[in-house]
Amino acid sequence: MMSEARKFGLRRFLRRLLDRSTLSAEEQHAILSLPGQVRSVRSRQDLVMPGERVEHAVLVVDGLCGRFDQMRDGSQQINAIYIAGDMCDIHSVASPRAGWGITTIASGTILLVPHEDINRLAVRYNNIALALWRDTTLDASILAKWVANAGRKDARSRLAHLFCEVGVRMERAGLDKRTHFRLDVTQARLSDVLGLTPVHVNRTLQSLRAEQVLSMDKHVVDIADWDALACIAEFDPAYLLLDGPLFRWKAGEDTEVALAS
Amino acid sequence: MMSEARKFGLRRFLRRLLDRSTLSAEEQHAILSLPGQVRSVRSRQDLVMPGERVEHAVLVVDGLCGRFDQMRDGSQQINAIYIAGDMCDIHSVASPRAGWGITTIASGTILLVPHEDINRLAVRYNNIALALWRDTTLDASILAKWVANAGRKDARSRLAHLFCEVGVRMERAGLDKRTHFRLDVTQARLSDVLGLTPVHVNRTLQSLRAEQVLSMDKHVVDIADWDALACIAEFDPAYLLLDGPLFRWKAGEDTEVALAS
DNA sequence: CGGATTATTGAGTAATATCAATCAGCGTGG
DNA sequence: CCACGCTGATTGATATTACTCAATAATCCG
Numbered sequence: 001m002m003s004e005a006r007k008f009g010l011r012r013f014l015r016r017l018l019d020r021s022t023l024s025a026e027e028q029h030a031i032l033s034l035p036g037q038v039r040s041v042r043s044r045q046d047l048v049m050p051g052e053r054v055e056h057a058v059l060v061v062d063g064l065c066g067r068f069d070q071m072r073d074g075s076q077q078i079n080a081i082y083i084a085g086d087m088c089d090i091h092s093v094a095s096p097r098a099g100w101g102i103t104t105i106a107s108g109t110i111l112l113v114p115h116e117d118i119n120r121l122a123v124r125y126n127n128i129a130l131a132l133w134r135d136t137t138l139d140a141s142i143l144a145k146w147v148a149n150a151g152r153k154d155a156r157s158r159l160a161h162l163f164c165e166v167g168v169r170m171e172r173a174g175l176d177k178r179t180h181f182r183l184d185v186t187q188a189r190l191s192d193v194l195g196l197t198p199v200h201v202n203r204t205l206q207s208l209r210a211e212q213v214l215s216m217d218k219h220v221v222d223i224a225d226w227d228a229l230a231c232i233a234e235f236d237p238a239y240l241l242l243d244g245p246l247f248r249w250k251a252g253e254d255t256e257v258a259l260a261s
Numbered sequence: 262m263m264s265e266a267r268k269f270g271l272r273r274f275l276r277r278l279l280d281r282s283t284l285s286a287e288e289q290h291a292i293l294s295l296p297g298q299v300r301s302v303r304s305r306q307d308l309v310m311p312g313e314r315v316e317h318a319v320l321v322v323d324g325l326c327g328r329f330d331q332m333r334d335g336s337q338q339i340n341a342i343y344i345a346g347d348m349c350d351i352h353s354v355a356s357p358r359a360g361w362g363i364t365t366i367a368s369g370t371i372l373l374v375p376h377e378d379i380n381r382l383a384v385r386y387n388n389i390a391l392a393l394w395r396d397t398t399l400d401a402s403i404l405a406k407w408v409a410n411a412g413r414k415d416a417r418s419r420l421a422h423l424f425c426e427v428g429v430r431m432e433r434a435g436l437d438k439r440t441h442f443r444l445d446v447t448q449a450r451l452s453d454v455l456g457l458t459p460v461h462v463n464r465t466l467q468s469l470r471a472e473q474v475l476s477m478d479k480h481v482v483d484i485a486d487w488d489a490l491a492c493i494a495e496f497d498p499a500y501l502l503l504d505g506p507l508f509r510w511k512a513g514e515d516t517e518v519a520l521a522s
Numbered sequence: 523c524g525g526a527t528t529a530t531t532g533a534g535t536a537a538t539a540t541c542a543a544t545c546a547g548c549g550t551g552g
Numbered sequence: 553c554c555a556c557g558c559t560g561a562t563t564g565a566t567a568t569t570a571c572t573c574a575a576t577a578a579t580c581c582g
Contacts, residue, residue: 020356051499069409072495079408091398094391095281095507098398099500100405123510126387130355133394137352137359140397143404144361147340148330150411151456154569186528195412197571202530218579234333238312239360246356249384415537447560458539463562 005038009061009111012085016173020138021131022245030121030128036111041104043184048089048102055096056112058088063108064184066193067100078193079143081105081166085173090135093118106184127248138241145239150195153234155204158194160233163214163221168237179223183216208232266299270322270372273346277434281399282392283506291382291389297374302365304445309350309363316357317373319349324369325445327454328361339454340404342366342427346434351396354379367445388509395507402500411456414495416465419455421494424475424482429498440484444477469493 014031017023023031036059041047047058050070058065060082067080067088079100082088088102093115104110122129142165149158167178176182187205188198196204209215213232214223223229275292278284284292297317302308302324309315311331319326321343328341328349340361343349349363354376365371383390403426410419428439437443448466449459457465470476474493475484484490 067405069405069413071409071413075413077409077412079405079412091401094395095398095402095502097499097504098402098502099497100402119510122391123387126384126390129387129390129394130383133390133397134355136394136397136401137356140352140401140404141356141359141361143401143408144328144330144340147404147407147411147456148332148338150408151338151340152330152332152336187530188528195408198528199530199572200570203570206530236360238358241356241359243358249380448562449560459560460540460562461538464538467562 003038005061005109006036006111007032009036009038009059009085009109010034012061012173013059013087016085017131017135018245019172020134020241020245021127022248023127023131027125027128030125034113034117034121036113039110039112040108041110042107043104045104046101047104047110048092048100050099050101051097052101053097054089054092055116056114057090057092057118058102059111059113060084060086060088061109061111063110064105065110066103066105068103068192069100076192077195078103078105078189079146080139081193083166083169083173084108084175087113087135090132091139093122093132094136105189130249134241134246141239141241155194155196155200156207157233158196159190159201159204159208160213160229161235162190162194163223164230164233164235164237165240167221167223168240168242172240172242179226181221182219183221184219264299266322266370267297267372268293270299270320270346270370271295271297273322273434274320274348277346278392278396279506280433281395281502281506282388283509284388284392288386288389291386295374295378295382297372300371300373302369302371304365304368306365307362308365308371309353309361311360311362312358313362314358315350315353316377317375318351318353318379319363320372320374321345321347321349322370322372324371325366326371327364327366329364329453330361337453338456339364339366339450340407341400342454344427344430344434345369345436348374348396351393352400354383354393355397366450391510395502399502402502406500416455416457416461417468418494419457420451420462420465420469421474421490422496423451423455424484425491425494425496425498426501428482428484429501429503433501433503440487442482443480444482445480 010032014028048054062084065082065088066078068076068078070076092098122132149161166183167181170176170181171178187201191198191201205216213225213228271293275289308319323345326343326349327339329337329339331337353359383393410422427444428442431437431442432439448462452459452462466477474486474489
């Protein structure tokens with residue numbers, strides 16, 4: 001049932017927020033009570049076009065979404081991958097018009113949550129505002145890492161890094177194991193993520209397979225040697241901000257700021 | 262005098278916030294009253310090391326700073342450039358430990374603003390919280406564009422895009438003209454920004470100079486043909502979110518959300 | 523089964539990196 | 553004032569990575 005999907009998606013979203021922020025029972029309840037429109041989506045469906053002004057945020061209930069930028073020659077660059085529980089364009093709540101677009105990478109289910117309702121929560125509960133800000137921070141942190149990877153690493157290392165990142169995020173979200181997960185992408189799509197050619201992605205995958213580091217068959221990634229992969233990738237998960245929930249803001253006029261352990 | 266530098270920096274910071282957010286007189290005054298420690302910095306001075314936990318945010322009063330990531334082989338990738346008025350690591354207020362580092366690119370003056378005080382303002386004035394979140398959004402938007410540039414554009418186009426971006430940002434900040442500005446970077450530093458080799462940056466600059474599009478002499482960029490440069494860069498400033506101040510949150514328990522025109 | 527993607531392979535090419543000099547500016551100590 | 557040593561800019565020659573084009577094989581899906 002549709003309403004079930006909504007609850008399910010919001011629970012995943014809440015879980016994700018709780019990874020980095022502490023929310024009271026009331027705040028948690030408020031998140032879970034967010035309204036939203038459930039929608040089934042196929043692969044390669046553009047949800048937000050670049051430059052469009054939006055009035056709702058896209059929460060991935062199930063499947064995969066990506067944020068993309070388009071070049072004049074038609075080529076795409078995907079600059080963020082979102083898995084179940086991620087809210088793709090949380091930013092849009094603060095800045096409703098952005099330069100990017102949102103597309104589905106794999107079929108699945110999404111929940112469209114009106115900005116209006118998210119704003120209402122952020123106003124009433126400033127720790128929700130903080131949690132959302134923190135989520136944007138994570139997004140920026142991942143982007144910063146992607147810039148570094150694109151700028152300074154070769155194809156092997158970039159590919160390896162992507163698998164490490166997605167593995168860890170999947171595992172953290174309770175979706176799969178970091179060494180074995182379903183990643184419903186075609187090699188062409190992978191090339192849009194990594195800024196490579198489909199041909200080159202194919203060859204790079206083969207080289208990793210030949211070295212028994214990882215295999216990708218039928219869109220299932222199987223990492224045989226995590227340490228080797230992390231080494232190739234120079235993967236350091238610090239940028240995923242997984243140290244556990246951080247401090248809260250004290251409510252009201254209190255001028256003291258609570259800092260967690 | 263040092264205190265003058267503090268005021269000066271905060272005014273620039275406020276001005277920057279007002280480009281995208283509306284703040285009341287009281288809120289503006291609160292920003293300008295932020296405390297902070299002024300510090301003169303030389304070029305190539307690391308202010309925050311990767312992975313370090315910080316307790317203050319860095320505001321660029323004058324000069325240039327950059328956020329960087331470091332590879333195992335020692336090479337650096339600069340994934341963000343900050344000009345006067347920018348607060349480099351606003352994110353750190355929400356997430357005090359990040360994976361990146363902050364370094365100076367050119368000599369100048371910075372202001373270290375304690376997180377504690379920023380948090381205090383964000384708690385008391387939720388529109389300041391919104392403005393800061395929005396600022397993080399802008400940062401993410403720029404990063405997303407850089408990912409796209411690094412992934413899908415060649416050296417010429419990337420270099421051109423950087424100059425367009427910095428020009429527009431400088432002009433917007435009231436520091437210079439977009440077609441003529443001082444950018445105190447060496448070619449080697451530029452290469453760290455663009456993910457290229459110093460040698461290649463040099464040759465690419467020469468090619469742009471040969472075509473009378475732009476020249477860079479003594480660290481002063483002179484753009485002879487802005488349109489040509491923007492065309493080479495495929496520059497569309499939408500991602501800089503310059504449409505003017507956006508909506509405010511209504512204060513207090515009000516459940517209605519104010520949306521600007 | 524047949525038409526569509528998607529994956530794979532090969533050969534040749536273009537972009538960028540690498541290595542190694544040389545050159546130019548510039549501050550400093552003699 | 554000038555020689556020295558430094559950093560940054562420039563150049564040339566070569567190596568390497570990744571792209572392009574084009575074809576074929578495998579898989580998916582109705």
